[in-house]
Amino acid sequence: MSPPPGAFLQASPAGEAAIIDAVLAGLPERLPPRAAIAELYAGLGTLSFALAxxxxxxxxxxxxxxxxxxxxxxxxxxxxxxAVRRDLARQPLAAPELKPFAAVVLDPPFAGAAEQMALLAPAAVPRIVYVSCNPAALARDARPLQQAGYRVVAATPVDQFLWSPHLEAVVAFAR
Structure with a gap:
């Protein structure tokens, strides 16, 4: 991978590895052989290669x-x-576009994914794994999932911002 100038990278290699491990653990144990996984807010593909x-x-x-x-x-x-270029804040994926996916993984920016969550919740994707660096955005974005019948099946805190009170969280939701 050759990151472009100004690209976002995780704060530490250990934190990145912990996030990847938690995301993979949040997926269903058995995915169909040709399972399709959507990764939203993929960035440079930190999670993409592990998900592949x-x-x-x-x-x-x-x-x-x-x-x-x-x-x-x-x-x-x-x-x-x-890899698909799409501004998910201005053009979120609609429920019909999400139907083919066995799982959706998202790692939105600090502000969260409010626009996308409104369309993701009713899509009935069997598993959603949400990576967040903002507990308030995560709580707000989880509400539509709860209202659509999703439940939390795993939650993993990742302390990758050493000497600060900030945590990453990886939360898996199932329907």
């Missing part, structure tokens, strides 16, 4: 430079990843 070991990944990201870097790295590695 469990299914075919469609990685959505709004930043053109990140999409180009992810597509190039996926092509070079022969990974089952399709």
């Amino acid at each position: 070991g469990r299914g075919r990944v469609t990685a959505y990201e709004g930043a053109a430079e990140a999409v180009a870097a992810l597509a190039a790295a996926a092509g070079k590695a022969g990974a089952r990843i399709q």
Whole structure:
């Protein structure tokens, strides 16, 4: 992977590994052999490559430079990843677009994913794994899932911001 200038990377290698482990643990134990996984707010693909070991990944990201870097790295590695440029705040995926996916993984920016969650909740995707660095946004974004019948099946705190009170959280929801 060749990150473009100004690209976001996780704060520490250990924190990144813990997030990846928690995301993979949040997926269903048994996914169909050709399972499709949507990754929303994919960035450079930190999670995409790990997810590609469990299914075919469609990685959505709004930043053109990140999409180009992810597509190039996926092509070079022969990974089952399709990188798609899409601003999910302005053009969130609608419920019919989400139907084919066995799981959705999202790692939104600090502000969360309010626009996307309003459409994700009624899509009835069997498993949703949400990575958050903002507990208030996570709580707000989880409400529509709860109202749509999802329940929390796993929650993992990740303390990757050493010497600060900030935590990442990985929460898996199932229907």
